[in-house]
Amino acid sequence: MPLKSYVLALSILLMASSVFGQVNGPTQPEATETYEPVPPRVTPGLDGAPPSDAIVLFNGKDFDQWISTSDSTSVNWHLNKDGSMTVKDKTGNIQTKQSFGSIQLHIEWRSPKEVQMSGQNRANSGVFLQGLYEVQVLDNNDNGTYVNGQVGSIYKQSVPLAMASVPSGEWNSYDIIYHAPKFSRGGNIVSPATITVLHNGVLIQDHFEIEGPSEYIGWPQYKSHGKRPLMLQDHRDNSRVSYRNIWVRELD
Structure with missing residues (x-):
């Protein structure tokens, strides 16, 4: 295969792999889970009262x-x-x-x-x-x-x-x-x-x-x-x- 054709084929393969990876995304659920920062706890107000951090x-x-x-x-x-x-x-x-x-x-x-x-x-x-x-x-x-x-x-x-x-x-x-x-x-x-x-x-x-x-x-x-x-x-x-x-x- 000529060098130019080889480079073109390789480029197409890499692009397809990239697109395929983006479509499929992470393969494990843990990869999309976030644990920080932890939101502060706010107690809602009752009967018209303001929330705890107001x-x-x-x-x-x-x-x-x-x-x-x-x-x-x-x-x-x-x-x-x-x-x-x-x-x-x-x-x-x-x-x-x-x-x-x-x-x-x-x-x-x-x-x-x-x-x-x-x-x-x-x-x-x-x-x-x-x-x-x-x-x-x-x-x-x-x-x-x-x-x-x-x-x-x-x-x-x-x-x-x-x-x-x-x-x-x-x-x-x-x-x-x-x-x-x-x-x-x-x-x-x-x-x-x-x-x-x-x-x-x-x-x-x-x-x-x-x-x-x-x-x-x-x-x-x-x-x-x-x-x-x-x-x-x-x-x-x-x-x-x-x-x-x-x-x-x-x-x-």
Whole structure:
């Protein structure tokens, strides 16, 4: 056989052997078993309680984990006897003392049973991941508005997949999986933030890539940052939104 033909035949044989090996894969079950790292044990919460590794941000008794966003002074919102807190109009946003990156967040909120105003002025508040990226809180029961600003939207960026609110005056829940954006040393965006939101157990945001900080006017644009606080909004329209049972699990 000529040398060139021999080399060609050998190459074809080696390629076929490689493909055959890839198709068949390992021949023993042990070859595909992994034993490390061992996941940490987390005890689930019962009857609405947080899991064992959660950081409780609001226990219904005090504002110890919170400060005013504007001047870092004490929180001036209402602390209610039922274990909730309510936005006090024109006292400003509040934020956690602790800063976070990627988190799992559970938070419950309620609009007033007594309906007042309409559109964006009815029970408007917001949950701001890292103080920048807003999940809208709004009473949209029989109350239309622009859909990228309705309840459950990533404000002015992503329309929710469904409107899953309970009747006005009852408690809603948000369960949020948030992955913080990553930046290069030079401050350029490497990977955008992503967010998944369940509203009362219904998937309404499915791993959405956040385009940048939430803006009322103009397009979002990323600016480099590290860990930042969670923020709750005082929309300054007598929103009277209440919050309770707030906890996070750090994911980074």
